[in-house]
Amino acid sequence: MQSEITYLGKVINVNSGSVEVEVSKDIPSAAPIINGRLYKIGQIGTFVKFPVGSLTLYGLVSSVSNTPAAIDNASYEPNYGLRFLQVQLIGEKLGGECFQKGVGTFPTINDEVHIVTEEDLRLIYGDKSEGFVEIGKHSSSENLSVYIDIHNLILRHSAILGSTGSGKSNTTAHLVKSILNDYSGSRIVLVDTHGEYSSAFKENAQIFKINDKTNPLCVPFWAMTFDELSFFLVGRSEGQEKPEDKELREKIIALKKANAGKLKAGIVNPDYITADSPIPFDIKQMWYDFDREVNATYNHTSNHIPANECIEEEGDPKTLKPARFTPYSPGGGVPFKSKRQTMYSYSGKIYSRIKDSRYSFMFSPSDYSDAEDPNNDIDHLFRSWIEHDNRLTILDLSGIPFELIDISVGLISRFLYDSMYWGRFEGYTGRNRPLLMVYEEAHSYLPRSEKSSHIYGYARKAVEKIFKEGRKFGIGAMVVTQRPSEISETILAQVGTFIALRLTNSGDKGTVQSSAPNNMNSLIELLPSLRIGEAIVVGEAINIPSRVRIEIVEPRPSSNDPNLVDSWKKTFVPNKDNYKTVVTAIREQKSIIKK
Template identity: 80%
Template structure:
């Protein structure tokens, strides 16, 4: 009714995209007080409602003007100071039923428009329901909690976006902690490329890190498919098949088939094994055999078999010590030089990879090296996703930058395959979903492989989760400060956007074009958001909202240093300074304090 204290004005224009509202001239104040609370009229991003009988439509104020969109309105009085609102409709509520997104009925000309009060917002957001978690407080009211659907947040995927210093790490930590507090059977894996989150979850997460004595991060080389392994070992590009590539493929297949009956997790039918099968084999023995075949000398010119070798000393594959042979004769006499030189371009490359200590987490995984090891990868899988803490942090800060792409790809594909092939098991798959969280996603999930260290291994694996994961119980969340650099396929499959302050126009445009519900007016607010404030749109939330994210303690170690305090200190110069820093650079290990 027009006599209600919430009465705002009337509808003067309706189209498929928005509704235009004229604020009533009879409203005495631009900031009325309703039930003891002050409301400011015409604020961008605030809500209004359209009561139509038993149906109430809700809309979001997208723009405010002192002139209507159609100047030919004969009742327009420019000197009176009339105000006009453009409103985007977002949902409706029928009688006492719950609020629903989407519009089935549009308002008509002269329909009443009312202010949405805090009580109205409580009806929209409701009380906490089963399967929902509190993500923060509504920006317009510290007393109004905002809930999101855990199912849609996880299985319909999500993205946390924001410029540096906007509160991304705090938002990520808050969501993870809230999920852990509300789900005893929850399982989350956080891919932490900078090692920021272990401090925020001390005692609440199992952290795997390279060279850690308790929980070392291990990614066995033999979990790579042939394209990945051959590219990493010898730089073989996709699609290439030179004679040495065929010999490498055949050798790997031979070694994997030889181990088929020796696997700790159970024997495998040899007929099903390919070079892509994740079966352990001794890669050092593979190098040793290639090197021996290439460098051996023989007593006979044509019969190059082991029995005719001119061997001086057996080597030791386990320490990469090659076999030694009598030097070949420069004349056409014994000892004869080997004719099997196909692998000459590759043997040195393979050796250099295996000797590089930075890659020991792949090539020297003592517990998962080959069939002589104590464990198979079922043990690794249980370590990662089946423990009492429920949150696993894979700290990749010690991994060489050029291996981040392939490491994330291997981790993702391994976990995806476990959920896919175990989707009907009672302890995993669809019966116990898994959330993958990818921090700093722009560095390894780019739109295109322009970076020489990013070849698309991670992107292809993560895209697979975004496209198909929900059917098998695996969801994903990406966190990035540069959404414009993220794979378009990933952004297109994101169901819920949690967008903090974004000042770059390209990044804001990416969110605007990717976000569901076409909430342009809210997205336009991104550059002006306060730290820790987010625009949330998508499937996990009842209605697009501006939300204050709760602060968490302890916080991730991503905050800025206290520059003023640091620079006010007096530092003594010592001869030992920087020795530990240089040692860390040389060993590629973090200095632990």
């Protein structure tokens, strides 16, 4: 077989981690032409093969030298006419069977080594088949499509990693579009913290955004657990239980039980209701009752008997108008001051939260009112998010206050996980209709540790649960981030497929290197030198680790840089009305929308 045009050289050293190859001196060029195509010998990341009878082993070139590693370099005089390759074995192919990752047989000394041609790669990658989507073209061939296993990509979880400007958003949009085009029953929820993806999916996505007139984003406060809601309302730390916390818990349970028989999705047995049950209740009424409790005055020392109240005006919970009482007598006479002051500070905190317009998407959702007879129940929210013709839901969180991102993502994730868990055997959801969750800019709310004053781990715990257990119930996840070194280690440990674009930070590259398979170090070392839109794909969703070019998606996500040069060439004329709309947007916490 040495006479074959693909002959490269022979094996001179084998160990458990790599194979060393001596390139034949008889090869006339470092770039031979095979079947009309130019192949460069010794390029890092290229493939070679080892024919061993009916078995063919495949490996990846990790380094090139004019000195063999198998001998003592100190006593060896380099022969500049020789070339030596270090090769990491990655898989094997027996006869006409399909390529398999991993090797059961190693080559031996003097076994032949051959160049892997484009025809060989086609046999490895194969044609597009059921269960696969195209991710891009192989970097060594514009004609060779690379496909990934959609089952493993989603249910074994994945990560798209890359520095700013490397093409993460384009890669995410390309994958999402490929899935939507190929699978008419697919369901995807994309958590978009910066509002980048609406432009890329205007025609084929259901987009929910805060204060949007058509599809407002609603995340009902009553769907929070007690820990989440009490932290948000009054700053209660998890694990604490002061007297006022106990009173708050009991009040919430009482209000939820009062609504148990009025729920649109079905009556619930009050005995099963806890403070964590996702049941609507009137938070304005709760505030009103607490405010009345601490501010009421009485004409008798027997406090808190309604007949003894010195009431002047009842007030109105719906408009947050408090009840007005005759001021108490400082001297201790009639009217008497209320003796129940436990909820004094909590009443004020709850009031300030409800009045803050930034939180209206939680407290005053148009269709999920906390009144006694809400227009819709939580089942309607599930259907609006994951059961519509477009199959892609974009939850635009760009209008959410920064301090609420953690709780909002955590609530959304737990919300959808619960729907898949409890509905896992239903025909329309769960295991019978899986769901993909995509988390953009994941490093900002899925950190390794909660160092920020606004990150308390609600999102991280919920998403970690999806990564650890979601596969069994039909929910998979994809994290997209520019800083993998800041992402939860638990999440990265559960990632089955890495799509790594250019990473220049050594810490980020090291994180990917430690998370990826051990024999892929040579590919990971290429990360800083990748071109824009080029990625290293390794893991369970791809037959063979590959360097892939990902096509540009049109229309594109709005994550591109502003055109600085053209902007700075223009002359701007000062105007006394400038910044008025900006200041209003800051005060109202609403984005300026230009028509």
